[in-house]
Amino acid sequence: MLGFGLIAMLLVIGLPVALIAVLIWALTRRGNFSVPAPVPVHQNAASARTCSHCGVALQADWSHCPQCGAPV
Ligand SMILES: [Zn+2]
CATH class of the missing domain: 1.20.5 (Single alpha-helices involved in coiled-coils or other helix-helix interfaces)
Known part of the structure; x- marks a missing residue:
C-alpha cells in the first residue's frame, strides 16, 4: 500500500x-x-476655471490659486 x-x-x-x-x-x-488609488483631479462642469498648477477649482474673480498661490 x-x-x-x-x-x-x-x-x-x-x-x-x-x-x-x-x-x-x-x-x-x-x-x-x-x-489608496490615486484620486483623479476632476473639475466639475460648474467651475470652468481650474488652477493649471494643482488643478483646484477657482472662482472667476480669483487672481491667485488659494491652494498653491500660483497666479491664474
Ligand atoms: Zn493651484
Missing part, C-alpha cells in the same frame, strides 16, 4: 502548505486593497 501512504503523506504535507499559501494570498490581496 505504498500509493495510499504516499497520498496520506502528500495530504499531511500539502494541507499546511496550502493553508499558508492561502494565508499569503489573502494577505497580499488585503495589501493591494489598502493601497
Whole structure:
C-alpha cells in the first residue's frame, strides 16, 4: 500500500502548505486593497476655471490659486 501512504503523506504535507499559501494570498490581496488609488483631479462642469498648477477649482474673480498661490 505504498500509493495510499504516499497520498496520506502528500495530504499531511500539502494541507499546511496550502493553508499558508492561502494565508499569503489573502494577505497580499488585503495589501493591494489598502493601497489608496490615486484620486483623479476632476473639475466639475460648474467651475470652468481650474488652477493649471494643482488643478483646484477657482472662482472667476480669483487672481491667485488659494491652494498653491500660483497666479491664474
Ligand atoms: Zn493651484
